[in-house]
Amino acid sequence: MRADGNIIGKMHSQKNTLSDVAARIAAVFAGGAIGSAARAAIVLPLGINPLASILLCNVLGSALYVFAGRIFGHKFRPLKDFAATGFCGGFTTFSTVCKDFVLYADSGEFFCALGIFAANLLLCTLSVHLIDAAADKYGKAAR
Amino acid sequence: MNPQNTALVYACIALAGGFGAVLRMFLSDRLDTAGGAPRRIPLGTLATNLVAAFALGWLNSESALALIGRGHLFFALAVGFSASASTFSAFSFQLARMLKFKRINDALAYAILTMSAGAALAWLGMKL
Structure with a gap:
């Protein structure tokens, strides 16, 4: 593992068997399916502000991503694939934020469009930082 | 939407969302590292985000809506896959x-590149 904490390089150095790859695909597929459906259940129902609901999904999903990574680490790789890469990746969305940005900017509400971008970027990064810092401080991570 | 229709919409979203997640995993695995070492900018995540932004923009364009409408396929591709x-x-x-x-410079470059290119590609997709 590099000093910057990025674990991807280590993951690639491990040799994966075909069954490992199949298990990984299945875990990510299942997590992505559940995460997407959960996001849709929050965003699609009428009466909920779509901007706020996407922001909520992104902030919650970002925090959960760090939490899942810390809890499962390398010891429970399929669970980490399911929860972090699959569920949190499917629960959060970048493309919808971009689409909303363009829709607001096109209708002349440029500051609102910028606010959507800024709120998602700042709150998601902050939620990751806070969970990460809490895990570092209290040392309850199972890395 | 009646309950049966709603259940079908969620099933379509879940199925397509699963495929979207697997595509993201493959691209991230292939492009986020170079020779086993992480890149300064994670190109896999960047690429999937930009491709998905363009795809969702196009799915909301007039040409796409004329082609696929706003039925189950739209929900599957837009809310699910993209x-x-x-x-x-x-x-x-x-x-x-x-x-x-x-790594402040990397963070700034990554954030600005992702956000500006994502918005530009979503806009481009909508105008097609």
Whole structure:
């Protein structure tokens, strides 16, 4: 593992068997399916502000991503694939934020469009930082 | 929407969302590292986010709506596949890591590149 904490390089150095790859695909597929459906259940129902609901999904999903990574680490790789890469990746969305940005900017509400971008970027990064810092401080991570 | 129709919509979204997540995983695995070492900018996550932004923009364009309408296929591709293929959690995690390890220039470049190119590609997709 590099000093910057990025674990991807280590993951690639491990040799994966075909069954490992199949298990990984299945875990990510299942997590992505559940995460997407959960996001849709929050965003699609009428009466909920779509901007706020996407922001909520992104902030919650970002925090959960760090939490899942810390809890499962390398010891429970399929669970980490399911929860972090699959569920949190499917629960959060970048493309919808971009689409909303363009829709607001096109209708002349440029500051609102910028606010959507800024709120998602700042709150998601902050939620990751806070969970990460809490895990570092209290040392309850199972890395 | 009646309950049966609603259940079908969610099933379509879940199925397509699963495929979007797998595509994201493959691209991230292939492009986020070079020769086993992580890149300064995670190109896999960047690529999936930009492709998905363009795809969702196009799905909301007049030409796409004329082609596929706003039925189950639209929900599957837009709310399921495109939204799930992109991710904000990995993006914000990578940004927070860069900031934590004082890679301020990398973080700024990554954030600006992702946000500006994502918005530009979504706009381009909508205008097609």
